[in-house]
Amino acid sequence: MTPVISRLARTDWFGxxxxxxxxxxxxxxxxxxxxxxxxxQILMLxxxxxxxxxxxxxxxxxxxxxxLAVGAIGGLAAISFAGMMQIWGLPPLLAAAAALALxxxxxxxxxxxxxxxxxxxxxxxxxxLSIFKGANLGITRAxxxxxxxxxxxxxGNTTIAGPIPWLALPAALVIAAxxxxxxxxxxxxxxxxxxxxxxxxxxxxxxxxxAVLWAHAMSGFLAALAGVLLVARLQLGEPTIGDxxxxxxxxxxxxxxxxxxxxxxxxxxxxxxxxxxxxITQALVIFRIDPFFVQVVLGLLILWAVGVNRxxxxxxxxxxxxx
Amino acid sequence: MNAPTSVEGAAMAxxxxxxxxxxxxxxxxPGWTRFLLTNEFGLVTLIVIFGAVFALGTPGFSSPFxxxxxxxxxxxxxxxxxxxxxxxxxxxxxxxxxxxxVCVAIGCGWLLEVAGAPLALAIFAALALxxxxxxxxxxxxxxxxxxxxxxxxxxMSVFFxxxxxLTHANAYRQVPLEFSAFxxxxxxxxLSPLLLVSIAIGLLLAGLYRFTPLGREMxxxxxxxxxxxxxxxxxxxTxxxxxxxxxxxxxxxAVMVVAxxxxxxxxxxxxxxxxxxxxAFLGPVLGGxxxxxxxxxxxxxxxxxxxxxxxTNGLLQFRIGEFWVQTWLGLLLLLAVLMDLxxxxxxxxxxx
Numbered sequence: 001m002t003p004v005i006s007r008l009a010r011t012d013w014f015g016x017x018x019x020x021x022x023x024x025x026x027x028x029x030x031x032x033x034x035x036x037x038x039x040x041q042i043l044m045l046x047x048x049x050x051x052x053x054x055x056x057x058x059x060x061x062x063x064x065x066x067x068l069a070v071g072a073i074g075g076l077a078a079i080s081f082a083g084m085m086q087i088w089g090l091p092p093l094l095a096a097a098a099a100l101a102l103x104x105x106x107x108x109x110x111x112x113x114x115x116x117x118x119x120x121x122x123x124x125x126x127x128x129l130s131i132f133k134g135a136n137l138g139i140t141r142a143x144x145x146x147x148x149x150x151x152x153x154x155x156g157n158t159t160i161a162g163p164i165p166w167l168a169l170p171a172a173l174v175i176a177a178x179x180x181x182x183x184x185x186x187x188x189x190x191x192x193x194x195x196x197x198x199x200x201x202x203x204x205x206x207x208x209x210x211a212v213l214w215a216h217a218m219s220g221f222l223a224a225l226a227g228v229l230l231v232a233r234l235q236l237g238e239p240t241i242g243d244x245x246x247x248x249x250x251x252x253x254x255x256x257x258x259x260x261x262x263x264x265x266x267x268x269x270x271x272x273x274x275x276x277x278x279x280i281t282q283a284l285v286i287f288r289i290d291p292f293f294v295q296v297v298l299g300l301l302i303l304w305a306v307g308v309n310r311x312x313x314x315x316x317x318x319x320x321x322x323x
Numbered sequence: 324m325n326a327p328t329s330v331e332g333a334a335m336a337x338x339x340x341x342x343x344x345x346x347x348x349x350x351x352x353p354g355w356t357r358f359l360l361t362n363e364f365g366l367v368t369l370i371v372i373f374g375a376v377f378a379l380g381t382p383g384f385s386s387p388f389x390x391x392x393x394x395x396x397x398x399x400x401x402x403x404x405x406x407x408x409x410x411x412x413x414x415x416x417x418x419x420x421x422x423x424x425v426c427v428a429i430g431c432g433w434l435l436e437v438a439g440a441p442l443a444l445a446i447f448a449a450l451a452l453x454x455x456x457x458x459x460x461x462x463x464x465x466x467x468x469x470x471x472x473x474x475x476x477x478x479m480s481v482f483f484x485x486x487x488x489l490t491h492a493n494a495y496r497q498v499p500l501e502f503s504a505f506x507x508x509x510x511x512x513x514l515s516p517l518l519l520v521s522i523a524i525g526l527l528l529a530g531l532y533r534f535t536p537l538g539r540e541m542x543x544x545x546x547x548x549x550x551x552x553x554x555x556x557x558x559x560x561t562x563x564x565x566x567x568x569x570x571x572x573x574x575x576x577a578v579m580v581v582a583x584x585x586x587x588x589x590x591x592x593x594x595x596x597x598x599x600x601x602x603a604f605l606g607p608v609l610g611g612x613x614x615x616x617x618x619x620x621x622x623x624x625x626x627x628x629x630x631x632x633x634x635t636n637g638l639l640q641f642r643i644g645e646f647w648v649q650t651w652l653g654l655l656l657l658l659a660v661l662m663d664l665x666x667x668x669x670x671x672x673x674x675x
Contacts, residue, residue, distance in 0.1 A: 295595070
C-alpha cells in the first residue's frame with residue numbers, strides 16, 4: 001500500500017466513500033437509470049431527511065450516551081408543526097420555530113434528568129420516548145393533520161436547481177453547522193472530551209452537566225427539524241412519523257466510524273453512512289427484492305460496521321504498541 | 324455521575340462495571356425499615372392501593388370478566404419482563420425481545436397452519452427457535468466483545484426483517500381450537516391459566532438463581548465478569564445461556580399472545596417488536612433488578628409487571644384518555660427510577 005492510501009484508509013470517511021463509489025458503479029451497470037436526474041433527486045430527498053435524523057443521534061453518541069427518544073421527539077415536533085398550522089392557523093415559519101423550540105425543550109428535559117440524577121441515558125430516554133409518543137397519540141388521537149399549507153408542501157417537493165431538492169438546503173446547513181460545532185468550537189471539543197473520558201474531562205475543568213445539556217438540546221433540535229422536514233415532504237402531519245428512526249439513527253453514525261462508548265464521531269462518515277443506506281434501499285427496489293428486506297440489510301450493516309470498527313481499533317492499538 | 328444503574332458506565336465503555344455499594348442493604352438499617360423500603364413491599368402496597376381505587380371508582384374493574392382479561396395481560400407482561408430480566412442480570416440488555424417474540428409467534432402459526440404440526444410439537448419447535456435466536460445474540464456479543472445494546476439493536480432489525488421477508492407480512496389465523504380455548508379458559512370465573520403458567524415459570528427462575536450452580540454463575544458473571552472468570556465460571560458460555568433463556572421466555576410470552584388472540588400476527592408487537600420494550604424494562608426496573616447486573620429480583624419483576632398491567636387496565640377502565648396510557652407508563656418508569664435513587668441514598672445515609 002502506498003502511504004497516501006494507507007493514510008486515507010485510516011480516516012473514518014474513506015471506507016464508506018469507497019463503498020458508495022463501488023455500489024454506484026455496480027448498481028448503475030445493472031440499471032443505467034440509477035444515475036438519472038430523477039433518481040438522484042429521490043436519493044437526495046431520502047438522504048436529506050435521514051442525515052438530520054442520524055446527526056441527532058450522532059451528537060449523543062459523541063458524548064457516550066444514547067437517545068432512544070429521537071423518533072418520539074421528531075414525531076411530536078412533526079405533529080405539533082402540522083397541528084399548529086391547521087388548528088391555530090399559525091404561519092409556517094412561526095409554527096416551525098415553535099416545533100423546533102419544542103424539540104430543544106424535550107432534549108433539554110432528557111439532558112437535565114440524566115445529568116441531575118445520574119441514571120443511565122438508556123432508561124431516561126426509554127421513559128421519555130414513551131411520554132412523548134403518548135403525548136403524540138393523545139394530541140392526534142392517532143389521526144393525521146392534513147391542513148399543511150401549500151408553501152410547506154412546495155418546500156418539501158420542489159427543486160432548487162436541476163436534481164437538487166429544497167430539502168437538501170437545511171440538511172447541508174446542518175452538516176456544516178455540526179462540523180463547525182464539533183471540530184471548531186469549544187462546546188464540540190467539550191462534548192467529545194466528555195464522551196472520551198468523563199472523569200478526565202471533569203478534572204480538566206469541563207462542566208460535564210452543561211456539555212450533556214448542550215448535546216441533548218442539539219439532539220432534540222435536530223430530531224424536531226427532521227420531523228418538520230418530513231411533514232413538508234409527506235404533505236401531512238402523520239402521528240407515525242419517527243416510529244422507524246431508531247435503527248437508522250444508530251446505523252449511519254456507526255457505519256461512519258463512530259465509537260459507541262463516546263468521544264469519537266465523524267460528521268462526513270455519518271453522512272456517507274446515510275448515503276449507503278439510501279443506495280442500498282434503492283438497489284433493492286431496482287433488483288426487485290422484497291422491500292421488507294431493507295430491515296435485514298440495515299441490521300446486517302450495523303453488525304458489519306461495528307465489526308469493522310472493532311477490527312480497526314484492535315489494529316490501531318497494535319500499531320501504537322509497536323511504535 | 325457514578326450511578327450504580329448506569330448502562331453505559333457498566334459495559335458500554337467496555338470497561339469493568341463500577342464498584343457497587345449494594346452491600347448496604349444487608350447491614351446497618353434496622354430490620355423493619357429495611358423491609359418497608361424493599362421494592363417488593365412498595366409494589367404490593369401500590370398494587371393494593373390502586374386495586375382499591377380502581378375497584379371503588381369503576382364497577383367494571385372488579386367484574387370477573389375484567390379480572391380474567393387483566394390476569395391474561397398480566398401473564399404476558401410478566402413473561403416479557405422475565406425475558407429482559409435474565410439478560411439484565413448479566414449487565415447487558417436485549418432490545419430484540421419483541422422481534423424474537425414475533426418470530427416465535429409467526430413460527431408457531433406457520434407450523435400449525437402450513438406444516439400441520441401437532442400443537443405440542445409446534446409450541447416446542449417455536450420455543451426452540453426463540454432459544455436459537457437468543458443464543459445467536461449471545462454468541463455475537465461474546466465473540467465480538469461489543470456491548471449487547473448495539474448487537475441486539477442490529478439483530479432486532481435482522482430478525483424482524485427476515486420474518487416479514489419470509490412471510491410477506493401475512494398473519495396465520497388457523498390456530499387449533501383447543502389452543503385458543505386454553506387462552507379463553509377461566510378457573511372460578513376469573514382466573515386465567517396463563518397466569519398460572521407465569522407463576523410457575525417465576526418459581527422456576529427463582530429456584531434457578533437461588534439453588535443451582537448455573538444460576539449463581541449467571542449472577543457472578545453479571546456482578547464482576549473478570550472475578551467470575553478467575554474463579555472458574557465460563558463467563559462467555561454463561562452469557563450465551565442467559566440470552567438463549569431470554570429468547571425462550573420471550574417466546575413463551577409470544578405463544579401466550581397467540582393463545583389469547585387466536586392468531587399469529589406480525590404486527591402484534593409493533594414495528595420491529597418495539598412495543599414490548601417498555602413493559603420489558605418496566606417490570607425488572609420497578610422490581611429493583613440492577614441494570615448494572617449481578618442481582619435479580621424475580622418476585623420484584625413479577626410484581627412490577629403486575630402493577631403495570633393493573634395500571635394500564637385501570638386507566639382504560641376509567642376512560643381517561645385511552646391514547647395517553649403510554650405517557651403515564653413513561654412517567655411511571657421515570658418515577659420508579661427516581662424513587663429507587665432516593666431509597667438507595669436513604670439506605671446509604673442510615674446504614675453505612
